[in-house]
Every structure is written in structure tokens, then in C-alpha cells.
Amino acid sequence: MSDIKKVVLAYSGGLDTSVILKWLQETYDCEVITFTADLGQGEELEPARRKAELLGIKPENTFIEDLREDFVRDYVMPMFRANALYEGVYLLGTSIARPLIAKRQIEIAEQTGADAVAHGATGKGNDQVRFELSYYALDPDIRVIAPWREWDLTSRSKLIHFAEQHQIPIAKDKRGEAPFSVDANLLHISAEGKILEDPWEAPDEHVFSRSVAPEEAPDRPTFVEIDFERGDPVAVDGARLSPAALLTRLNELGGANGIGRVDMVEGRFVGMKSRGIYETPGGTIWQAAHRAIESITLDRGALHLKDELMPRYAELIYNGFWFSPEREMLQAAIDHSQAKVNGRVRLKLYKGGIQVVGRQSPDSLYSLEHVTFEDDAVYDQRDAEGFIKLNALRLRLLYRQRQG
The missing domain is CATH 3.90.1260.10 (Argininosuccinate synthetase, chain A, domain 2)
Incomplete structure (x- = not known):
């Protein structure tokens, strides 16, 4: 990795990625390109640009992009067609953002001639997997730098000390232990x-x-x-x-x-x-x-099959396999069901x-004629007897076999 000349960093402008930016410059002696995505996080992004430039990044190497429409249209909407829930609860808000960020990093790397990409995910979490699986799916030969797996800045106090040594601005509320990560x-x-x-x-x-x-x-x-x-x-x-x-x-x-x-x-x-x-x-x-x-x-069969496929689909997104063939296969089936x-x-x-x-709905399958408790001319209730007996046949045979 010592011959890396240019790296595209997923950059938020916060303490961690600002320290990473400086660490990359010192450790790899390389040119750093910052990429900041507006995915609707609700924060001003211009401070990230100013902070990157303060740390020596050229204006032409600072990429800030509004990707809110892309995010919802191309990632959130396909996922919600599947009703995806991880472990029955989680709507995958963090998981679904990572492939878009990774995709733009790879595109910027190709555009600028960078030979590596970097992210700020820790070595304990899921995001490192999501970023890197996406990187390799889109560019198998890209080199990846994951500082949290390499450096010795293993605590908040060490990060702050590094930032102070290098005159990196630190928000006042970051000087103590942060109450939680957001x-x-x-x-x-x-x-x-x-x-x-x-x-x-x-x-x-x-x-x-x-x-x-x-x-x-x-x-x-x-x-x-x-x-x-x-x-x-x-x-x-x-x-x-x-x-x-x-x-x-x-x-x-x-x-x-x-x-x-x-x-x-x-x-x-x-x-x-x-x-x-x-x-x-x-x-x-x-x-x-x-x-x-x-x-x-x-249709009932299609709806139930979707519900059977959903946990697998959700797990693929949670685990970082958005760009995998199996996710694309499931997506094709899900999208077909939505016509x-x-x-x-x-x-x-x-x-x-x-x-x-x-x-x-103009395409409703709900039929009041068939479901009403009043008189109707479309459903013969006597048909249910044969339906029930055929479905009970194996249960009756099983009972008799068990009774000898």
C-alpha cells in the first residue's frame, strides 16, 4: 500500500474523519480527495468543505453532492417495495445509505485517477463490511484503507490529542466523552x-x-x-x-x-x-x-411468497450485499410483483x-360479491365441503396409521 498516490475519503467533516484525513496525509504521504454526500442528514455541509480546505485539500479535490433524490428513488424505494425489516424490527436506515456513498467514491476515484478509497468505519461494526463489499463489487482492483483497523488511535482521548497536535478544529461538545454515536x-x-x-x-x-x-x-x-x-x-x-x-x-x-x-x-x-x-x-x-x-x-400466493423472501432480502442489505447477484435477483421478483x-x-x-x-385501488382484488355475508350469486358454499375433505385426507390417513 506504500505506493498509493491518491485516495478518495468518505468525509463528514466531523472529528473522526478529519483526523483520518490528516492521518492519511502523514501515513501514506498521498493526495486526499474528500467526498461528502448530502443524504438528508439535516446538517450544513459547507463547514465540511471549509474544514477540508483548512487541512490542505485543494478546492478541486473537495466533492460535496446533494444525493437526496438519488438516495430515496434508487435505494430506499426499491427496499420498501420488499417491506424489508431486519430481525423483524429494523428498517435498515444506515445499511441502505452505504452502497450509494461507496458507489460515488468509486466513480470519483475513476474520474480523478485515484488508486484507493478510504472510510471511517470502525473494525467492530457493520459499516466497514458494507463499504468494502460495495467497493470491490464496483471495482475489484481498488485498494481500500480502513484507518480504524490500522492506527493506534483507539480512544476518543487519543483522537482529540491527535487533533490538538495538528490544529484540527474540534467542536466543543466533542472535548468530553460523547454520550452516544449518531x-x-x-x-x-x-x-x-x-x-x-x-x-x-x-x-x-x-x-x-x-x-x-x-x-x-x-x-x-x-x-x-x-x-x-x-x-x-x-x-x-x-x-x-x-x-x-x-x-x-x-x-x-x-x-x-x-x-x-x-x-x-x-x-x-x-x-x-x-x-x-x-x-x-x-x-x-x-x-x-x-x-x-x-x-x-x-394475490395471496404472491404476497405470502414476498413475505418469505423478505428476511433474506433484508439480511443481504444489512450485511452489505446490495450489489450482489442474489439481491438483484430478489429485486427483480419483488419489482415484478408491484406492477x-x-x-x-x-x-x-x-x-x-x-x-x-x-x-x-383500481386494481383491487377485493370482491364484495364473494366476501359478503348477505345473499350472493357467485359463491356456492357447498363447494367448501369437498375442499375441506381433500385437505383433511392426509390428516385422516395419518391418524389411522398412528392408531394402527
Whole structure:
């Protein structure tokens, strides 16, 4: 790795990646290109540009890009067509952002002639796997630098000492032990580590930033209608919105009603368990609405098969295999199932809860004629006797065999 001349760093402008930037310059004596993605994390990105330039990065080597629409359209939407949940709970907000960041790093590396890429993920977590599997899937020969697996800056105090030695600006709230680690994008915000590492201790209210406490939410319910086309939401309360704008609107509605909080202990891909606090207000509403519209537009067999495939699909994304052939195969099947998933869903939001109160579709499979308790001319109830006897045949034979 000693012959590396130019590296593209996934750069947030925070303490860790600023230290990494300087460490790369010193350790590899190489040119560093910074890439900062706006995925809707809700922070100003210009300070990251100024900080990179302060650390000696040329303006032409500082890339800051607004990828919010790309993120929701090309990554979040395909994932939500699958109703993906990891371990039955997690809506994969961090996991789904990593392949997009990695993809742009590889593209910038090709554009600038860089021979390596670098990230700030630790050697204990999932993100190192997600970044690097994506790098290698898109450029098998790229060289990867993972500072947390190489350097001896193994604590917050050592990072701060390194920053002070090199005159790297440190936010005042970083001078002590940070209460928890935060990752954010338009889909979610997560908090983990430090005071949250004890799974018995409930998180303090200050941990949450995107939603009010359910008990503090309005005393009157909020009603919202979401329109779907081919499995994707396209409008909220009749107003057509771009993918990013639509998710932003759902976040506002969910946050105001205390929706989308999750406290979970998950099994990391690297083997250990970790406790995380997640807020996904808009995504939680989105998934509830999507399942509701599927309930009247998808055939039972297709719907049940999707539910069987979903845990595998979610695990692939969690583990970093977005660019794998198996994920693409599953995506093709999922997308095919969504051709007639069109219509409108009405939801009631109230103090952290979501209730589906209406659904309609021009492609509905729901037949009032067949399901009504009143007289009908389309269903002969006597047909059920033969259906039941055929399904009971093997059970009756089994019973007789067991009785000798």
C-alpha cells in the first residue's frame, strides 16, 4: 500500500474523519480527495468543505453532492417495495445509505485517477463490511484503507490529542466523552454506544431528535392519505411530490405524532450484538401504507411468497450485499410483483401509533360479491365441503396409521 498516490475519503467533516484525513496525509504521504454526500442528514455541509480546505485539500479535490433524490428513488424505494425489516424490527436506515456513498467514491476515484478509497468505519461494526463489499463489487482492483483497523488511535482521548497536535478544529461538545454515536440520513437517525450500551437502561428523551415523545404528541389524531403507483408512494394528501420531498413530508407527519421509535438489540454481521436506538418516522408510515395497499392488490400466493423472501432480502442489505447477484435477483421478483400495486391508503396517526382506516385501488382484488355475508350469486358454499375433505385426507390417513 506504500505506493498509493491518491485516495478518495468518505468525509463528514466531523472529528473522526478529519483526523483520518490528516492521518492519511502523514501515513501514506498521498493526495486526499474528500467526498461528502448530502443524504438528508439535516446538517450544513459547507463547514465540511471549509474544514477540508483548512487541512490542505485543494478546492478541486473537495466533492460535496446533494444525493437526496438519488438516495430515496434508487435505494430506499426499491427496499420498501420488499417491506424489508431486519430481525423483524429494523428498517435498515444506515445499511441502505452505504452502497450509494461507496458507489460515488468509486466513480470519483475513476474520474480523478485515484488508486484507493478510504472510510471511517470502525473494525467492530457493520459499516466497514458494507463499504468494502460495495467497493470491490464496483471495482475489484481498488485498494481500500480502513484507518480504524490500522492506527493506534483507539480512544476518543487519543483522537482529540491527535487533533490538538495538528490544529484540527474540534467542536466543543466533542472535548468530553460523547454520550452516544449518531448516524443520520433522510430515512432515519440512529444512536448507539456509551450511555446506550446497557440494554436494561431506557434511553433518555434527549436521545431522540426526530420525533416527539408519544405521550407528548397531539391529543387529536392526524389523518393522511398516500397514493401509490407500481408499489412506490407518489403523493401525500393529493399532492404529488418527488421521492425526497415525499419522505420529508412523511417524516414531518410521523415526527409530530411520535411515530417510528425503535429500541433494539441486533445481531451484527461481524458476530456481536449491539443495542441501537432508531427513529424512522416517515419510513414507518410508508411501510404501513405499502402493506395496506398490497393487501388489496396482491394475490395471496404472491404476497405470502414476498413475505418469505423478505428476511433474506433484508439480511443481504444489512450485511452489505446490495450489489450482489442474489439481491438483484430478489429485486427483480419483488419489482415484478408491484406492477398492479396502485391506489390510495388512508391512515390515522395518533400518539406513536398507526392505524390503517381505508384503502382503495383500481386494481383491487377485493370482491364484495364473494366476501359478503348477505345473499350472493357467485359463491356456492357447498363447494367448501369437498375442499375441506381433500385437505383433511392426509390428516385422516395419518391418524389411522398412528392408531394402527
